[in-house]
Each structure stands twice: as C-alpha cells, then as structure tokens.
Amino acid sequence: GQQVMQIPQYQHVQEGEDFTTYCNSSTTLSNIQWYKQRPGGHPVFLIQLVKSGEVKKQKRLTFQFGEAKKNSSLHITATQTTDVGTYFCAGEKDSNYQLIWGAGTKLIIKP
Amino acid sequence: KAGVTQTPRYLIKTRGQQVTLSCSPISGHRSVSWYQQTPGQGLQFLFEYFSETQRNKGNFPGRFSGRQFSNSRSEMNVSTLELGDSALYLCASSLLTDTQYFGPGTRLTVL
Numbered sequence: 001g002q003q004v005m006q007i008p009q010y011q012h013v014q015e016g017e018d019f020t021t022y023c024n025s026s027t028t029l030s031n032i033q034w035y036k037q038r039p040g041g042h043p044v045f046l047i048q049l050v051k052s053g054e055v056k057k058q059k060r061l062t063f064q065f066g067e068a069k070k071n072s073s074l075h076i077t078a079t080q081t082t083d084v085g086t087y088f089c090a091g092e093k094d095s096n097y098q099l100i101w102g103a104g105t106k107l108i109i110k111p
Numbered sequence: 112k113a114g115v116t117q118t119p120r121y122l123i124k125t126r127g128q129q130v131t132l133s134c135s136p137i138s139g140h141r142s143v144s145w146y147q148q149t150p151g152q153g154l155q156f157l158f159e160y161f162s163e164t165q166r167n168k169g170n171f172p173g174r175f176s177g178r179q180f181s182n183s184r185s186e187m188n189v190s191t192l193e194l195g196d197s198a199l200y201l202c203a204s205s206l207l208t209d210t211q212y213f214g215p216g217t218r219l220t221v222l
Contacts (some may be wrong), residue, residue, distance in 0.1 A: 033210070042201055042213040043154070089156065090211075098167040099144075099211070103153040 004091050006102025013108050019076040021105035022088035026029075030094045032065055032072045037104070038085040046087075076107075084109050113138065115204050115214035123220045129190040132217045136183050136204030142166075143185040144211065145177060148199045157200075160185055189219075197221045 006023045013019050025033065031049045031050045035043040047056055049065035051071060056063045060083075062075045072091075076083055090099040116135045124130050136143050144167075145157040156169035160179035163176035179185045183204070189196055198218050 027214075033213075042216055043203075045210045045212070048210065097161070097207075098156070098159065101154045101156065 004100045004102045006089055006105055009103065010106045010108060012108045012110050013079050015081060016078050019079050019083070019107055020073055021087050021089075021107075022071065022073045023091070023102045024071045025091050025100070026070075027093055029067050029091035030069075032069075032089055032091045033099070034063060034072075034074055035088045035090065036085050037088065041085075044087060073083055079084060079107070079109060081109055083107055115202060115212050117143075117200075117202055117214035117217050119217060120215065121218050121220075121222060124192050125222050126194060128192050130189065130192060130219060132187045132200055132202075132219075134135075134185045134187070134202035134204075134214060136185070136202075137212055139204055140204035141183055142205045142207060143183065144203045145178055145185070145187050146201045146203065147171075148201060148216075149197075152201045154201070157187065165214070194221050202222055 004023055004025045011019055034046040036046055037043040047063050049083045050078050052069050053067045054065040057070055060077045064073045084102040088104045089102040118133045142161045144159040146154045148154055157171055158165055158177050159167040160182045163179045170190045177187045199216045199218050201213050203213045205211050
C-alpha cells in the first residue's frame with residue numbers, strides 16, 4: 001500500500017548541532033507537507049513543497065523535495081531548545097485527496 | 112479567524128461504552144479529517160469528510176464512524192470501547208486538501 005517512511009524515529013542532539021529528518025515515499029507525490037508538534041500540543045503546519053527539486057527556507061529550517069518527488073528532507077541548522085518536538089511529513093498522492101503521513105521524528109535536545 | 116475547536120477536551124469512559132467526539136472546523140473549510148494518536152504511534156488516519164461525504168477512510172474497524180453536517184461540523188463515534196482505544200483524537204480542517212489546521216484534540220481514556 002501507499003507508505004511514507006520517515007527516519008530517524010528519534011534524534012538526540014546537543015543544542016547548537018544540526019538536525020535532519022528524511023521522508024521517502026514508495027510512489028510519486030503531488031506535494032509534501034511538513035508539520036511540527038510540540039510536546040503536549042497538536043501538529044502545526046510548517047510548509048508545503050510542490051515542485052520537483054524545490055528547496056524552501058524558513059530561517060534555520062531548510063526543506064527539500066526530491067527530483068523524482070518521492071523523497072523530502074527537513075534540515076535544522078544550529079538547533080535551539082524551541083525546536084524540540086516531533087516533525088511529521090505528509091505526502092499527497094495525485095487525485096485521491098488523501099495525505100499519507102510519516103511516523104514522525106522526535107527531536108530531543110540533550111542538556 | 113477562530114481556529115478548530117474540539118469538544119470535549121478530556122473524556123473518561125469504561126470498556127463497552129460508546130463515545131461521540133465533536134469537531135468544529137475553521138469557518139469556510141469544507142474538509143475535516145480525524146486522526147488517532149497514541150504514544151510512539153504517530154498519526155493514524157481515521158477518515159476524511161468533504162461536503163458531508165466520506166471521501167477517504169483509514170484502516171480502522173467499523174466501531175469507528177463519523178459524519179459531517181451541512182455546516183461542516185463533524186462528529187466521530189466509537190462504539191463498544193476497548194482499552195486500546197485510549198488515545199488523543201485529533202481533527203483537522205482544510206479548505207480542500209491543502210494545509211491541515213489541527214484542533215487541540217480530545218484525550219480519551221478507556222478504563
């Protein structure tokens with residue numbers, strides 16, 4: 001069936017280190033969205049990528065959509081304590097209006 | 112613009128009972144999706160309603176059902192509750208199938 005694999009499941013970093021999470025789909029996606037869920041909160045939309053090879057930046061966050069529109073990544077430069085949370089990707093496959101969610105990557109900042 | 116609201120926020124039920132959760136989407140949004148979230152399990156898609164019609168359905172048993180009213184408000188019902196149904200139930204609204212705006216969730220505990 002349709003799947004979006006997201007890795008890693010957890011990542012522990014020291015504050016100031018970089019963080020990356022990856023999503024891979026078994027099928028071509030029409031677009032991919034990224035969400036952040038803070039501890040105790042609900043997912044909040046970060047960004048949507050639509051074009052093949054697209055790269056978007058939001059301050060320290062860089063989002064990429066692969067050339068084949070099957071994979072995507074989120075990279076955070078110089079993590080801060082405010083970045084703590086779980087990052088989810090969600091891909092939409094053409095024509096069925098359903099988002100396929102990755103399992104999420106939990107970012108943990110080591111004290 | 113008011114956000115997505117969900118009621119109740121917390122609920123405690125016993126096995127075998129049934130429960131109804133409510134979601135009011137952002138004004139003008141026609142799509143409402145429901146998700147189940149358990150610790151370490153990510154977001155499990157339940158179903159999506161668009162203009163009162165169920166458009167997509169996840170892999171949940173028939174005990175889980177939903178509906179959407181003409182004002183786009185949606186309800187989710189779980190019959191014959193099981194211990195494993197304890198979870199955070201999130202609803203999300205969107206205009207079509209683009210950005211999903213999540214509500215704060217209903218935390219259901221089944222004893």
